[in-house]
Amino acid sequence: MKRLTFALLCAAFSVSISAATLSPIQLLNPAGSTSGQAIVSTGPTTAPAWGSVVASSLAPSSPNTAIANTSGSSASPVAVALPSCSTANSGLKYTSGTGFSCGTTFALTSGNLSQFAATTSAQLSGVLSDETGTGVAVFGTSPTITTPNIVATATNNNAAAGSVGDFSGSTGSGVALTSATPTNGHSISLGAGDWDVRGSCHFKPGAGTVVTTVSAGLSTTSAVAPAIPLYAQLSNLGTNGIAAMAMPMQRFTLSGTTTIYAVVNSIFTTSTLTATCRIEARRPR
Secondary structure, X not given: OHHHHHHHHXXXXXXXXXXXXXXXXXXXXXXXXXXXXXXXXXXXXOOOEEEOOOHHXXXXXXXXXXXXXXXXXXXXXXXXXXXXXXXOXXXXXXXXXXXXXXXXXXXXXXXXXXXXXXXXXXXXXHHOOOOOOOOOOOOOOOOOOOOOOOOOOOOOOOOOOOOOOOEEEEEOOOEEOOOOOOEEEEEEEEOOEEEEEEEEEEEEEOOOOEEEEEEEEXXXXXXXXXXXXXXXXXXXXXXXOOEEEEEEEEEEEEOOOEEEEXXXXXXXXXXXXXXXXXXXXXXXO
């Protein structure tokens, strides 16, 4: 009987010793696991099992922190505070060996080029892929352009008002002349700028009219002929002498809106004389 009691006590002591002893990791059964897994607790009422350790399994950390190593050398990761960087034009910036801070000089896609340092024409050209020509960038006021190739229009349109090539022209109706009296055969109004103006006039006599001379020229003064040699003249046309002449082209540089007149004159007798004129103007620059 004593022997049986002693055996039972030894068995109980053995069980107690076994329950308090940690099993070596080599004795764990790897069946059902994959590389990198660990024995993970599944709670106080169920047995632990093989599983992966995910970020959500880590202990809670303070707000706005990240698990990282910002020391610049090999070290265990720790919770690192992150600045809010919530002001306009700021962003999270990392400096090696130092950590995180707020940068406040970042360029925004909603901003313009003034965010960046001054850029030369050559630097700008270096980032373009379809530029034409060489040299510096050109802006709208008083540019200097060397040997440009300006392509002309390829259709039957007109240059915009005020642009190079702007054209103005019209034909007047017949004007009855008085012998030896300068008269406006036609007129057009031109805006400020540099204009090349030309024109022509046709003189038609009545039956039996004897025409001695006809003349025509362009002037900014009403009914006042321009000085020699800025008018054309034909002489000794005789009876019923019909004449047509081109007025010498003139350059007019105008500071404001100005009327240009085709001033005609003639010496004739017996009957009537009528002049019909046309004036054309174009901006050369």
